[in-house]
Amino acid sequence: MADPLESLLSPAERAALRASIESASPFPPIAYTSQDFFELEVERVFAPTWVAIGMAPALPNPGDVHPLWIFGYPLVMVRDGGGRLRVFHNVCAHDGCPVVTARGSGLERLEAPYHGWLYDLEGRLIGAPYWDGYAEADISALRDRDVDLKEIRSSIWQGIVFINFTGDAPPLEDFLAPMIEFYGNHDFSTVTMAFDSEDGDGLHRFPAKANWKLLWENYAPDVYHENFVHLQYRKSDHVPRVDGRGGKTFTEVDDRGFMGLAFDTAAVGGTYPAVELPKIRRVSDGQPIARSSIMNMYPNLGFLVFPTHIRVSILIPNGPEDCEWLLASFFNDGAATEPAFREDRERGFAGSALARVEDDRICELVQRARRSPAPAKAFYSPFWEGMLYSFNRRVLDDLERS
Numbered sequence: 001m002a003d004p005l006e007s008l009l010s011p012a013e014r015a016a017l018r019a020s021i022e023s024a025s026p027f028p029p030i031a032y033t034s035q036d037f038f039e040l041e042v043e044r045v046f047a048p049t050w051v052a053i054g055m056a057p058a059l060p061n062p063g064d065v066h067p068l069w070i071f072g073y074p075l076v077m078v079r080d081g082g083g084r085l086r087v088f089h090n091v092c093a094h095d096g097c098p099v100v101t102a103r104g105s106g107l108e109r110l111e112a113p114y115h116g117w118l119y120d121l122e123g124r125l126i127g128a129p130y131w132d133g134y135a136e137a138d139i140s141a142l143r144d145r146d147v148d149l150k151e152i153r154s155s156i157w158q159g160i161v162f163i164n165f166t167g168d169a170p171p172l173e174d175f176l177a178p179m180i181e182f183y184g185n186h187d188f189s190t191v192t193m194a195f196d197s198e199d200g201d202g203l204h205r206f207p208a209k210a211n212w213k214l215l216w217e218n219y220a221p222d223v224y225h226e227n228f229v230h231l232q233y234r235k236s237d238h239v240p241r242v243d244g245r246g247g248k249t250f251t252e253v254d255d256r257g258f259m260g261l262a263f264d265t266a267a268v269g270g271t272y273p274a275v276e277l278p279k280i281r282r283v284s285d286g287q288p289i290a291r292s293s294i295m296n297m298y299p300n301l302g303f304l305v306f307p308t309h310i311r312v313s314i315l316i317p318n319g320p321e322d323c324e325w326l327l328a329s330f331f332n333d334g335a336a337t338e339p340a341f342r343e344d345r346e347r348g349f350a351g352s353a354l355a356r357v358e359d360d361r362i363c364e365l366v367q368r369a370r371r372s373p374a375p376a377k378a379f380y381s382p383f384w385e386g387m388l389y390s391f392n393r394r395v396l397d398d399l400e401r402s
Contacts, residue, residue, distance in 0.1 A: 005399055008037050017396050021382050021389045027396075029370040032211040038320040041212075042071045045299055045398040047165040050175045052301040052314045053077070054161045055328045056085050057193040058201040063107040063121065066201075067100045070316050075152065076100045077161060078110070080121040085156065087163050088123050088149040099149065103201070110149075123149035159193055159330070160301070160312060178258035179297050183305065187283045191310060194329045194336040194345055204353065206325040208360040210367035212300065212317040213395065215325075218359050219313065220260030220296040221387035223250065229358050232351060236271040252387065257298030257394060259387045265292045265307055273351040275344040277308035278333035298394060304352075308332075309345075311352055321367055325356060 008030060016025035031037050051070070054077055059066055064079040067090050076090035076099065090098045097114035109126065110119040118127035125147045131137035139147075153164045155172040157180075162172055169175060195202040208215055218225065226233045227240040241249045241263070250263040279288035292306045302313030310330040317323050329349060335341040370376060380389050 004036070004040055008034065008040065009396075009399075014396065014400075017392055021380050021386060024380060024389060025378050026376075026380070026388070026392050027213070029376050032214065032367060032370045033320055035320055038211075038317070040399060041395070042317075044401050045395060046071065046317075048398075048401070049169050049299065050155070050162040050164050050172055051299065052160050052162050052297075053087070053316070054314065054326065055193060055201075055203060055312070056156050056159050056161050058203060058328075059085060061106065063105065065100050065104045065107055065110065067098060067102065068316070069318060072318055074098045075163075076110075078121055078123070085154065085161065086121075086123065087152045087154040087161070089152065091150070092117050093125070093145070093147040093149075094128070119149055123151055158188060158310075158312075159328075160314070176297065178255040179295070179303065182253065182255070182258065182293075182295070185282050185284050186289060186305065187281045187286075188310070188330075191280065191330040191332050192334070192336040194331055196329075196342070196345060196349070202328050204327040204349070206327065206353075206356050206360060208323045208325060208363060209321055210323060210360065210363040211320055211370075212315055212323050213391075214363045214366055215315055215323055215360070216296060216300065217388050217391055218363055219302045219315075220294045221391055222385070223252075223261055224381060224384035225359075225362070229362050230355055231358070232273075232354065233271060236268070238268040238271050253293075253295065254387050254390050258295060259298075259390065260293060260295035262291050262293040262295075265290060268292075272306070273347050275308055275348045277331060277341055277344050277348075278335050279307045280305070280310070280332050298391070309348060313356075325360070327352065327356065 013028055017027065053070055053075065054066065054068060059077055059079045062079050062081050062083055066077045068075055074090040076088050078086050078088065080086055090100055092099050092112040092114065094117055095114045097112060099110050099112040099119060101113055116129045117125065120126050125139060125142065128137045128139050128142065129135055131139065153167045155162050157172055157176055173180065193202050197204050223241055233239040238249070243249055249267065250261040253260055253262060281288055289307050295303045297303060300315040302315070304311040312328045314326040315323060316326060329345065330336065331345065
């Protein structure tokens with residue numbers, strides 16, 4: 001059977017992606033607009049690895065549930081009776097309807113809305129009212145029909161919930177090794193998540209009508225755009241991030257899918273909103289961290305660390321031209337909940353929100369232009385776009401995995 005990738009990327013296009021950066025070309029427009037291409041990415045890029053889907057602190061108590069859609073699939077996060085966070089396919093075995101249709105708290109069981117089937121918090125079927133004509137139906141005959149909810153392998157790091165659809169990825173800590181190593185001297189033990197969002201779960205949601213690859217590479221690897229897209233950056237003396245001799249004023253990180261930029265915080269004081277919040281400290285000597293970083297972890301996590309806060313960005317792809325960002329913030333030494341720091345928390349987040357909107361709007365314009373008959377982006381800037389080049393090659397490596 002022919003590999004479906006063969007009908008989506010020609011040998012010449014693959015060769016162009018693998019050429020040296022000076023002569024390489026990125027993915028052609030079909031990679032950003034085709035449903036078939038997106039479904040192949042779900043199968044080969046996302047399903048075999050760990051994918052971030054949400055925040056564990058948003059479900060603090062047994063019986064808390066949170067339905068969501070990712071890749072167009074209905075899932076549900078459930079805090080079970082023992083306090084363990086589980087992730088299930090949110091599909092009733094009988095009628096195929098999502099079992100949980102809205103966030104809930106303190107539930108003792110899950111009740112499917114179509115035919116009333118009941119599941120416990122561990123995903124086991126415990127009732128099927130009137131299945132046999134009786135309110136208390138005998139469900140023993142259903143036990144050999146695989147009627148329980150299907151659990152998805154999940155794990156948590158720093159409050160971020162990850163899933164692995166295929167179930168055979170290496171342990172999460174191995175997958176996140178370059179990220180864990182990079183932040184090894186950061187003391188995250190006393191940071192907690194803020195719940196200042198509109199609906200109180202701590203998650204700020206930003207829909208974006210663009211392909212996940214455009215949004216992902218824009219978040220951290222594409223440093224080139226900052227001076228042109230962001231109002232607050234254009235006012236700064238520190239952007240674009242080059243000195244008078246054309247040298248980069250940041251450290252570029254590209255390590256096993258972990259990529260982005262790190263820089264001395266004191267040197268970019270005019271670039272970001274000024275806030276007075278407790279500092280995150282170094283493990284080695286207890287001193288405040290001096291460097292900031294804006295990073296991505298392949299394939300869908302953004303992780304920003306400044307001296308005063310951590311910003312987690314989870315990119316949820318739902319289709320080739322449909323995504324959603326989930327943003328959560330963490331602060332140190334009780335500042336996440338202390339009313340005295342609320343104004344500074346809000347000021348800092350307002351800057352991130354403005355940047356997120358500016359980024360998403362430009363990505364949406366690029367996405368629409370991908371359908372133009374005019375030539376799309378056909379080359380890289382070797383000075384600025386080494387990480388974009390690396391990212392595209394990583395995606396191609398995954399797509400070529402049989």
